[in-house]
Amino acid sequence: xxxxxxxxxxxxxxxxxxxxxxxxxxxxxxxxxxxxxxxxxxxxxxxxxxxxxxxxxxxxxxxxxxxxxxxxxxxxxxxxxxxxxxxxxxxxxxxxxxxxxxxxxxxxxxxxxxxxxxxxxxxxxxxxxxxxxxxxxxxxxxxxxxxxxxxxxxxxxxxxxxxxxxxxxxxxxxxxxxxxxxxxxxxxxxxxxxxxxxxxxxxxxxxxxxxxxxxxxxxxxxxxxxxxxxxxxxxxxxxxxxxxxxxxxxxxxxxxxxxxxxxxxxxxxxxxxxxxxxxxxxxxxxxxxxxxxxxxxxxxxxxxxxxxxxxxxxxxxxxxxxxxx
Amino acid sequence: xxxxxxxxxxxxxxxxxxxxxxxxxxxxxxxxxxxxxxxxxxxxxxxxxxxxxxxxxxxxxxxxxxxxxxxxxxxxxxxxxxxxxxxxxxxxxxxxxxxxxxxxxxxxxxxxxxxxxxxxxxxxxxxxxxxxxxxxxxxxxxxxxxxxxxxxxxxxxxxxxxxxxxxxxxxxxxxxxxxxxxxxxxxxxxxxxxxxxxxxxxxxxxxxxxxxxxxxxxxxxxxxxxxxxxxxxxxxxxxxxxxxxxxxxxxxxxxxxxxxxxxxxxxxxxxxxxxxxxxxxxxxxxxxxxxxxxxxxxxxxxxxxxxxxxxxxxxxxxxxxxxxxxxxxxxxxxxxxxxxxxxxxxxxxxxxxxxxxxxxxxxxxxxxxxxxxxxxxxxxxxxxxxxxxxxxxxxxxxxxxxxxxxxxxxxxxxxxxxxxxxxxxxxxxxxxxxxxxxx
Numbered sequence: 081x082x083x084x085x086x087x088x089x090x091x092x093x094x095x096x097x098x099x100x101x102x103x104x105x106x107x108x109x110x111x112x113x114x115x116x117x118x119x120x121x122x123x124x125x126x127x128x129x130x131x132x133x134x135x136x137x138x139x140x141x142x143x144x145x146x147x148x149x150x151x152x153x154x155x156x157x158x159x160x161x162x163x164x165x166x167x168x169x170x171x172x173x174x175x176x177x178x179x180x181x182x183x184x185x186x187x188x189x190x191x192x193x194x195x196x197x198x199x200x201x202x203x204x205x206x207x208x209x210x211x212x213x214x215x216x217x218x219x220x221x222x223x224x225x226x227x228x229x230x231x232x233x234x235x236x237x238x239x240x241x242x243x244x245x246x247x248x249x250x251x252x253x254x255x256x257x258x259x260x261x262x263x264x265x266x267x268x269x270x271x272x273x274x275x276x277x278x279x280x281x282x283x284x285x286x287x288x289x290x291x292x293x294x295x296x297x298x299x300x301x302x303x304x305x306x307x308x309x310x311x312x313x314x315x316x317x318x319x320x321x322x323x324x325x326x327x328x329x330x331x332x333x334x335x336x337x338x339x340x341x342x343x344x345x346x347x348x349x350x351x352x353x354x355x356x357x358x359x360x361x362x363x364x365x366x367x368x369x370x371x372x373x374x375x376x377x378x379x380x381x382x383x384x385x386x387x388x389x390x391x392x393x394x395x396x397x398x399x400x401x402x403x404x405x
Numbered sequence: 406x407x408x409x410x411x412x413x414x415x416x417x418x419x420x421x422x423x424x425x426x427x428x429x430x431x432x433x434x435x436x437x438x439x440x441x442x443x444x445x446x447x448x449x450x451x452x453x454x455x456x457x458x459x460x461x462x463x464x465x466x467x468x469x470x471x472x473x474x475x476x477x478x479x480x481x482x483x484x485x486x487x488x489x490x491x492x493x494x495x496x497x498x499x500x501x502x503x504x505x506x507x508x509x510x511x512x513x514x515x516x517x518x519x520x521x522x523x524x525x526x527x528x529x530x531x532x533x534x535x536x537x538x539x540x541x542x543x544x545x546x547x548x549x550x551x552x553x554x555x556x557x558x559x560x561x562x563x564x565x566x567x568x569x570x571x572x573x574x575x576x577x578x579x580x581x582x583x584x585x586x587x588x589x590x591x592x593x594x595x596x597x598x599x600x601x602x603x604x605x606x607x608x609x610x611x612x613x614x615x616x617x618x619x620x621x622x623x624x625x626x627x628x629x630x631x632x633x634x635x636x637x638x639x640x641x642x643x644x645x646x647x648x649x650x651x652x653x654x655x656x657x658x659x660x661x662x663x664x665x666x667x668x669x670x671x672x673x674x675x676x677x678x679x680x681x682x683x684x685x686x687x688x689x690x691x692x693x694x695x696x697x698x699x700x701x702x703x704x705x706x707x708x709x710x711x712x713x714x715x716x717x718x719x720x721x722x723x724x725x726x727x728x729x730x731x732x733x734x735x736x737x738x739x740x741x742x743x744x745x746x747x748x749x750x751x752x753x754x755x756x757x758x759x760x761x762x763x764x765x766x767x768x769x770x771x772x773x774x775x776x777x778x779x780x781x782x783x784x785x786x787x788x789x790x791x792x793x794x795x796x797x798x799x800x801x802x803x804x805x806x807x808x809x810x811x812x813x814x815x816x817x818x819x820x821x822x823x824x825x826x827x828x829x830x831x832x833x834x835x836x837x838x839x840x841x842x843x844x
Contacts, residue, residue, distance in 0.1 A: 089737070
């Protein structure tokens with residue numbers, strides 16, 4: 081008789097492993113990425129390709145140099161690259177993208193011991209690092225146009241949230257901002273990061289993840305819900321100073337953040353109760369930054385700040401065990 | 406439909422064997438009867454090499470109340486008291502080797518024919534205790550102990566576990582379907598011993614044929630309760646919780662919430678012992694999995710070598726793992742030099758494709774284990790502590806509440822062997838306790 085395998089029970093396993101999860105998230109990001117490519121053209125393709133390839137290369141090199149097992153096959157570096165690309169302006173120069181990958185993989189993930197040990201979302205660490213270090217490149221937003229009418233000269237302009245902030249600073253009222261047809265950010269016809277422009281595409285991807293049970297509804301619903309409620313209250317109090325909640329929901333990085341960044345398993349609480357606390361915290365901080373902060377957008381900062389609180393949230397929301405006495 | 410919190414839905418895989426009627430395994434020529442086939446105090450052999458034994462004759466004497474004897478599965482000669490691999494501990498353990506004489510003669514006086522419903526409680530308990538009956542779902546705790554709760558515990562609920570929530574296995578299914586009277590009568594005896602006038606027979610809803618037949622046959626004092634199909638529905642604490650809503654307290658026993666649970670197979674054995682004086686020398690076992698050529702449900706004598714069982718089922722196709730019990734909580738065997746025990750509810754042969762042989766990676770904190778845990782623990786924390794052998798810290802993370810059902814490990818996307826880590830931590834804790842006592 082040939083040798084038998086011996087191990088502790090259980091002897092069967094769900095087919096849904098870590099690479100499967102990473103693949104599902106990548107699939108779910110594809111609609112948003114395609115919209116970015118449609119409206120921003122070849123430069124968007126370049127940013128995505130450079131980000132994904134450089135993330136994988138950096139991870140492999142780091143693991144080789146530090147003598148660890150090379151884990152690029154788990155798909156997490158590909159996903160980090162794709163998420164990073166979707167959080168960058170579509171006109172980002174190649175060196176900026178590569179620098180972002182370096183920061184995401186090494187500072188964001190590997191120094192903590194690799195996948196599973198990082199406290200902060202790697203793609204967001206890189207995005208915020210770049211935003212603070214290279215404010216000009218990181219806030220130069222090419223304007224959208226159809227893929228089939230791309231010209232050599234790129235027109236840049238403000239994002240809807242940026243225009244809103246400018247209107248408040250210069251005119252003291254949000255009504256001075258250029259009127260925005262809400263169908264534009266819904267479908268993606270606005271300025272912004274490569275992958276955040278179409279709320280519709282991102283919601284579709286998010287629903288896919290919830291249906292496949294890759295993520296639960298708790299974080300997206302509570303994050304988006306708390307932004308809606310809070311911006312709604314202030315809009316109700318003073319519609320001259322505060323934009324309406326529909327505007328806040330579908331412009332900026334909220335959908336990308338709520339469905340894809342704030343749901344990163346590694347950097348979010350482990351229980352559903354904890355996820356709700358985390359998501360509401362993200363919503364409140366996002367709104368505070370958007371309404372009263374110096375930056376027009378607060379999703380990245382909000383998620384990173386809440387990432388830091390995850391151990392505390394986990395401790396506070398530990399489930400009561402069965403038969404507790 | 407009633408159920409508990411948490412749990413998982415692994416593929417049932419019961420179609421391989423559930424429609425195969427119980428068949429008798431031909432009598433083996435040699436039997437290896439392990440002396441320790443129960444949980445609790447040891448027992449000591451009372452036969453020696455050269456002794457002639459008859460079927461049903463006791464071979465060992467329990468040392469203590471929480472213990473159980475073993476009996477000769479057939480007539481023949483004791484050829485040795487040897488050391489054989491114990492399928493549960495993996496260690497060499499004393500084993501009584503019997504060469505069958507082929508006559509299969511009962512010991513004098515057996516089988517009896519008596520009406521257990523006219524017998525006194527003490528007589529019934531004596532019959533169960535001397536028959537060596539243990540929990541046949543796999544836990545093998547002596548049944549007479551479970552049926553004699555201390556006076557200060559009021560028992561108001563008696564549940565018979567016919568959930569059979571382990572994938573692949575169908576031995577309880579076939580038993581309840583083909584021999585419902587044995588189960589129901591055994592149940593009534595146990596109810597009488599406990600002084601209860603009602604009992605609950607819990608069956609997972611994936612056995613509609615059994616539910617139907619039991620509803621027809623059950624006397625009014627026995628209620629058939631279909632349960633939602635979810636693993637581990639048949640785990641004792643989860644079963645009690647699903648049916649009564651009560652939670653067995655941490656560190657406590659079912660009797661602390663007024664409940665006693667017995668497996669369906671155990672009830673059948675109670676009937677045999679009380680009505681016919683027959684000790685526990687045979688059981689029904691599912692021999693299944695894609696690694697076995699012709700999966701079968703067999704009636705097999707305790708002590709039958711596994712090789713005979715496998716040959717009877719057409720041999721192996723491709724065996725990556727041989728498991729005693731189901732795929733969720735069963736024990737992987739490293740040798741085929743083992744024999745059928747009282748608690749062997751299944752002999753499962755998995756092919757490499759059907760089992761899980763791969764390395765694990767870091768925890769990604771996805772929380773799937775937390776969702777799956779029927780005990781509402783944080784398995785991911787236990788697994789990380791287990792990796793570092795930090796058992797003292799694990800005690801503070803409810804290590805001892807883990808029932809090792811394997812739900813967390815089944816769903817873990819990083820393929821972390823969480824149950825393995827938990828067992829490792831518990832072993833460290835036991836060793837430290839033993840050392841403290843010794844010092």
